Amino acid sequence: MNAVSDSTITAVVENIDFKMVAFSLAGKDYSIDIMKVREISKANRFTYVPNSLPYVKGVYNLRGDIISIIDLRTMFNLPTVQSDRGQPDEIIILRLDDYLIGVIVDSIDKVVGISSQTIQPPHPIFGDINIKFIQGVVEKDERLYIILDVESIFGQEADVAPVVSAGYTAAERYTENKTEEFNMGFIAETLRTFSKYNVTDLNNRWVDKRFEEWKKIKGSSSEVLQLHSEADSAEFLSVFYSTDTGRFWSKEYRNVVSSLFDNSYGGTIRVWNPGCGKGYETYSIAALLSEEFSDASIKIWANDKDLMAISNAPNLVPDKQSLPEYMDKHIVAVNTRHQFNQKIKDIILFEYHDITHPNTFPEVDIIVARDVLSFLGYSDQLRMIAEFQEKLKPGGLLIIGENEELVSDDWKVIKSANNTAYRKKV
Amino acid sequence: MRVEYINPFVEAAFDILKEVLGDEVQRGELYLKSTSQAVMGVAAFVGLAGNVEGRVLFDMTMETAIAIASEMNDETLTTLDDLGKATITELANMITAQAVTKLHDLGFTFDLTPPAIFTGENMEITDNEVEALIVPVITKQGKIEINVAVRERT
Numbered sequence: 001m002n003a004v005s006d007s008t009i010t011a012v013v014e015n016i017d018f019k020m021v022a023f024s025l026a027g028k029d030y031s032i033d034i035m036k037v038r039e040i041s042k043a044n045r046f047t048y049v050p051n052s053l054p055y056v057k058g059v060y061n062l063r064g065d066i067i068s069i070i071d072l073r074t075m076f077n078l079p080t081v082q083s084d085r086g087q088p089d090e091i092i093i094l095r096l097d098d099y100l101i102g103v104i105v106d107s108i109d110k111v112v113g114i115s116s117q118t119i120q121p122p123h124p125i126f127g128d129i130n131i132k133f134i135q136g137v138v139e140k141d142e143r144l145y146i147i148l149d150v151e152s153i154f155g156q157e158a159d160v161a162p163v164v165s166a167g168y169t170a171a172e173r174y175t176e177n178k179t180e181e182f183n184m185g186f187i188a189e190t191l192r193t194f195s196k197y198n199v200t201d202l203n204n205r206w207v208d209k210r211f212e213e214w215k216k217i218k219g220s221s222s223e224v225l226q227l228h229s230e231a232d233s234a235e236f237l238s239v240f241y242s243t244d245t246g247r248f249w250s251k252e253y254r255n256v257v258s259s260l261f262d263n264s265y266g267g268t269i270r271v272w273n274p275g276c277g278k279g280y281e282t283y284s285i286a287a288l289l290s291e292e293f294s295d296a297s298i299k300i301w302a303n304d305k306d307l308m309a310i311s312n313a314p315n316l317v318p319d320k321q322s323l324p325e326y327m328d329k330h331i332v333a334v335n336t337r338h339q340f341n342q343k344i345k346d347i348i349l350f351e352y353h354d355i356t357h358p359n360t361f362p363e364v365d366i367i368v369a370r371d372v373l374s375f376l377g378y379s380d381q382l383r384m385i386a387e388f389q390e391k392l393k394p395g396g397l398l399i400i401g402e403n404e405e406l407v408s409d410d411w412k413v414i415k416s417a418n419n420t421a422y423r424k425k426v
Numbered sequence: 427m428r429v430e431y432i433n434p435f436v437e438a439a440f441d442i443l444k445e446v447l448g449d450e451v452q453r454g455e456l457y458l459k460s461t462s463q464a465v466m467g468v469a470a471f472v473g474l475a476g477n478v479e480g481r482v483l484f485d486m487t488m489e490t491a492i493a494i495a496s497e498m499n500d501e502t503l504t505t506l507d508d509l510g511k512a513t514i515t516e517l518a519n520m521i522t523a524q525a526v527t528k529l530h531d532l533g534f535t536f537d538l539t540p541p542a543i544f545t546g547e548n549m550e551i552t553d554n555e556v557e558a559l560i561v562p563v564i565t566k567q568g569k570i571e572i573n574v575a576v577r578e579r580t
Contacts, residue, residue, distance in 0.1 A: 307432075307456055314429050349578065350429040357460035357557040360577060 016113040021092060022145055023105040026078040030105075031112060031145040033135075038095040040108055042088040060102060062093065069102040070154075081106075094150055101154055112145065114138050119147065183225050184211060187236070190226065194233035196375050197240075203374050206240065206403035242370045242402040243418045246277065248318070249284035251326050253418060257285075258292055260397060260414060260421050261366075268297045270364040272391065274355045274384075275372035276302035279313030279348075283340060285368055286347045287330050301361050303353035313350045316340070355387075356380050363393050371401035394426040427559050427576055432456070434528035435482070435521075435574050436561055442521045446498050447565055454562030454569075462552035465544065466571070467491070468506065469551070470518035473539035474526075480556060480576030482525075484518045488545070490568030497567060506545060515541045521572070 020031035021040070046058030046069050055075035059066050069091065073080050091102045122134035135149040188199040188207070199207050214236060218224045227233045244253045269289060276282045282302040289298045304310040317337050318327075332341045339345075353359075356376065367388050373381050388398055389410055398411065399421045411422035436453070443451045468491040470484040486494070488506060494517065495510035496503045503510050518541045526536045551573075558575040 305458060310429055311432070352427050352429050352432060352458065352559065353557060354458045354460070357458065358555055360555055 015115040015117070018116040018119070019111055019113045020145070020147060022109040022112045023090070023092065023107060024109060025072055025076070025106050029109070029143050029145045031138075031147050032092065032094070032150055033147070034111060036094050036096065036150050038093045038100060041091045041093055041102070043091055044088045057104060060091075062100070062102070065100060067093065067100045067102050069104060071104045073104075073106075075153075094154070096150065096154055112140050114140050122146075184208075186226055187211060187214075190228075191233055191236065194227065194230045195237055197233070197237060198374060198376065198378055198381065200374075200378050200381060201407045202381055202404050203240075203401075205405065210236065210239065240371065240374075240401070240403050244281075244284075245371060246280060247322055248280050248324055248327060249288070251324055254284065254288055254324075254326065256416060256418055257399070258288060260399070260416055260419065261292065262395070262397075264395065265293060265296060265365055267295075268299070269293060269366065270362065271298070271300040271366045271368065272359075272361070272364045273300055273302040273368045274304075275369060275375075276304050276313065276350070277306065277309045279310070279316050279350065281368065281370070282313070282348055282350070283316065283318075283330075283344065284327075285366075286340075286344045287327050290330075290344065290347065298347045300348045301351065301364075302348055303351045303355055305352070305354040307352055310350055310352055314345070314348075355384065359387065359391065364391055364396065365393055366397045366399075367392060368399045369401075370399060371404070373400060374404055389424060392424045394424055396424045398422045398424065427458075427557065427574065428578065430532060430534070431478075431529065431574070431576055432559060434525045434532070435559075435572065438521050438525035438528060439561060439563055439570075439572050442517070442524060443563060443565060443570070446517065446520075447494065447567065448497075449566050452564040454564060456562075457560050458557055459560055459573075460557045462550050463558075463573075465546075465549040465551055467545065467547065467549075468514060469544045469549070470514050470541055471544065472518055472522040472541045474522075474536050474576060475539065476536040477534055478536060478576045478578055480574070482518070482522050483551065483558075483573040483575075484514070484521070485571040485573055487568060490565075490570065491545075493567035494565070494570075511543050511545075515543050518543075 019034040021034055021037050022029060022031045024030070041062065043060055046060050048058045049056060052058075055071050057069040057071045060069050071080070072078075089104045090106070090108050091104055092108065093100055093102050119136035119138045121136055133149055133153045135147040138145050138147060191197040191199060191207075215225065227236055244250055249257070271285060271289070273282050273285060279302065282300055286298070286300055289296075289300075302310075302313070304313075317339060318331060320338065323331070330341055330344050331338050333339075355372075369384075369388070373384060376384060385406060385408070392398060397414075399419055400406065402418055402420055404420055406420075406422060410425060412425055414421040414423055436456070440451060440453070465483075466485050467488040468486050472482045474480045474482065491506055491514050492503050492510060495506065495513040498513050498517070499509065506514075519538075522538055522541075526538060529536060553575060556575040556577050558573045561572040561574065563570045563572060
């Protein structure tokens, strides 16, 4: 084992501008950018940390710094080998933003210098490891090295970790003040029980704000602050819902949404409207799109898992009083009742469907999911956000609830009044 | 599943079962399911094609199947013999056909495949890509779960 061999570093290749530490894992060659590596070490007998993620081997005292040790084999779901007792593990100590982390690998090979121009992008068929974690592939001396993107691997870890404490994130943030922590944790808990509302990164800014308001309205003693019933919980959430929820969109709101569209749609516009409820929102979208893009062929998939709500949606009878004037032109009288005309009806496909089950329709241009994600469990929220990302065409528009936000770099925020809207990065 | 499809299936199941069993039947709560599910013992299967693709599955225990077949034939069967199997198959056919007729009146055209019947212990049915609507029907003879998985052709 020539841990750091001078001969390879000095091997004369033109434009060596990228050096990486090569190591092997389950018989394959991998490497990590040397700038991320602080040192290489051998150790064993780590201090086991109870209840940690399976790939966390434990913590290790590196000359006074306590660092976490990650087993890369376990993390990448590669078969684990029983290491010889007493034989120290090979560890690469990585320097990430502001902390150190140790990863156990099979064996550390050497430092390889290459030209960064020869790094090729990862190919989607690499099986063992998620492609997101691969920075690229490079060939050197007839060996292929997979360069791991350690930032995204261990940055990812921070995102994944809260799954363990799903839904408790808000409660955990209140650590300075015990009573506050208790109250907020209790509120998060009761919102989930009574209203299936999950306090997570998606909405905790709003929940914090609402909690402050709530204290002003109710007074600050724990007893009155708590939500004792479904009615209390509904009252707490009463101001959560986005503009024009459960009714047809007003002219003003219609125009706000209209301004979010870009005009790059081709001949067809496909829309996904999960959590459409009774269908008011869906008809509003259908009316809006058919006015703005009269030549396009428009298709809206509207789903809800509440059978009672959605069952009347296909034949919704709009109440003349609640119907904004601009929608009049889409209404026809059938016998004595008013209905949407066939053109609007043909645009929409209402489905009794649970969006956490497989969604089988093709890619869409627009997703309108206002106040839907907050009512899913934390892991379902993450899964749906990933699914939105996957289902949207590049540049596609995502509208979520006014009081919800996505904490992710994958989306470009569109500034707009009364809306939280994003565009999928191209 | 498209909302318009739900009622025809539920209504057809009720009408037919009430008629052939000559007794009241009750409905359980409808729900959706996407993962694989255990089959109780006897499963009659009808495929759907046309504007949609999918299938309808009638799932019940062996005892229920024998009791229903006995009632429909007005004699006491002790095993699910050929007559019994043919009876359950016919029941599946009648319900699906009536649902499809109702749907036809609403403007949706489907075709059905000839029904088939599966019997056995510890069976499981899996179709990952399609979500199934479960319509539980409770009869005096036992519970029948009607499992409708239909999706639009896109």
